[in-house]
Amino acid sequence: MLNLQFKYPLAAVQSIESLAKHLNIDCNTIIYLLENIDFLYEGPIPILKSNGKTRPIYLCKPRLKYFIKRLNSKIFKVVSYPDFLYGALPNRDTYTNVSQHLNAKVICNFDIESFFTAITYEHVFDIFKNFFHFSAEVSQVLAKLTTVNNQVPQGSPCSSYIANLVFYRSEVNVVQKLRNKNFVYTRFIDDISVSSLSKKKKKDIEEVHRIVIGMIRAYQFSLQTEKISIAPSHKTQSLTVNKINIVKSRLSIPKKKRANIRAALYQLEQHFQEKDMKFVVKNFESVQGKVQYLSKFHPKIADKMMKRLEKIHIKIAQPLNHYKRNRLKSDIRKYRNINFIRNKSALTEKI
Numbered sequence: 522m523l524n525l526q527f528k529y530p531l532a533a534v535q536s537i538e539s540l541a542k543h544l545n546i547d548c549n550t551i552i553y554l555l556e557n558i559d560f561l562y563e564g565p566i567p568i569l570k571s572n573g574k575t576r577p578i579y580l581c582k583p584r585l586k587y588f589i590k591r592l593n594s595k596i597f598k599v600v601s602y603p604d605f606l607y608g609a610l611p612n613r614d615t616y617t618n619v620s621q622h623l624n625a626k627v628i629c630n631f632d633i634e635s636f637f638t639a640i641t642y643e644h645v646f647d648i649f650k651n652f653f654h655f656s657a658e659v660s661q662v663l664a665k666l667t668t669v670n671n672q673v674p675q676g677s678p679c680s681s682y683i684a685n686l687v688f689y690r691s692e693v694n695v696v697q698k699l700r701n702k703n704f705v706y707t708r709f710i711d712d713i714s715v716s717s718l719s720k721k722k723k724k725d726i727e728e729v730h731r732i733v734i735g736m737i738r739a740y741q742f743s744l745q746t747e748k749i750s751i752a753p754s755h756k757t758q759s760l761t762v763n764k765i766n767i768v769k770s771r772l773s774i775p776k777k778k779r780a781n782i783r784a785a786l787y788q789l790e791q792h793f794q795e796k797d798m799k800f801v802v803k804n805f806e807s808v809q810g811k812v813q814y815l816s817k818f819h820p821k822i823a824d825k826m827m828k829r830l831e832k833i834h835i836k837i838a839q840p841l842n843h844y845k846r847n848r849l850k851s852d853i854r855k856y857r858n859i860n861f862i863r864n865k866s867a868l869t870e871k872i
Contacts, residue, residue, distance in 0.1 A: 523604045524603055524604045525693055529653055535655070536656065536658070537659065537662060540655075543595055544591040545595075546588065551588070553584070555662060558665060561582045562669045563579065565578065578675055578676035579669060589667070589677060589678045592667075593678055598682075603692075605692075605706050607707055609685065615709065615763050615765065616765075616817040618707050618762070619762045621705055621716075622716040622760070623767060623772070624718055625705075625717060625767060626720045628716040628761070629715045629726065629729050631712070631733055631746075632746040633737060635743075635745075637674070637680055639672070640673040641671050642664050644683075644740065645668055648686050649664060652686060652689045684711070695733065702729075704729060705717070709763055712762075715729050773819070774815060782808075783826075786826055789830075789833065790833070793833050802837055802840050802844045805830075805833065
């Protein structure tokens with residue numbers, strides 16, 4: 522039986538002292554974080570997306586990161602999340618999300634625009650106050666420590682949990698309404714998909730849009746894209762969810778994306794043969810991740826690619842480990858240097 526409810530089974534936290542005890546940290550740590558929160562997030566750091574646009578990422582400094590990880594393990598991970606959510610939760614990924622829409626005859630996809638940055642301090646405060654039922658004082662503290670400039674910072678360890686909880690007031694009702702009309706609803710963070718195993722009339726699809734878009738706009742969020750896909754009669758054509766093709770009862774990565782993965786592996790092998798180890802070490806994990814992603818949808822093809830990767834990995838294991846340890850440190854150092862130059866330049870201009 523499907524679980525369609527959000528549930529937090531523990532007692533509500535009513536004081537800062539109780540919060541510290543629940544998280545098993547010192548109360549002074551929370552006070553320190555509150556007093557220094559403006560300096561404990563680094564960013565926004567622009568990360569290039571596949572579409573050419575950038576995504577603003579924030580990094581948490583160690584003391585804040587430790588606190589948020591305690592918050593995750595003691596509070597967010599204790600929540601029972603409904604089965605229609607698939608993003609950033611154990612055993613729920615793109616594959617399991619798209620699988621819910623197999624054999625669909627019609628699919629409606631909704632993409633919320635700039636979802637993380639659209640989730641405000643007020644949204645987060647409401648989650649802690651009215652979903653977890655924490656006191657106003659505790660809710661204010663937690664909302665302040667988990668937001669930056671009145672928005673949820675993408676890259677923070679708890680941001681995906683907040684994103685999953687943000688519709689807690691109305692999402693269950695939306696799902697139930699759609700289920701009563703024989704529609705399947707899933708959400709993968711900011712991507713909502715609604716499908717039906719049978720063809721639907723125009724008025725039924727319009728009703729889906731009214732229900733889903735009504736929920737999105739009630740939270741002051743905007744819609745980036747919406748797309749209606751109706752299964753064609755030609756068996757080689759497909760519907761799409763999360764950029765994955767659904768061909769009746771089979772899931773498939775688009776041909777172009779498969780070709781790109783093959784090309785990336787071939788390029789890695791060429792550089793390996795040429796003994797360009799700097800290139801191989803730098804790009805190995807990226808190619809490996811692409812092949813692992815491919816394995817969920819095309820296991821036979823991916824298995825052959827994995828064997829080719831393993832031959833390379835045996836030869837580069839030690840330098841690869843060294844590279845992984847130093848990569849993040851290097852990226853942070855570069856960001857800090859750029860930030861220092863910008864701040865120094867701004868200070869010079871004021872003088």
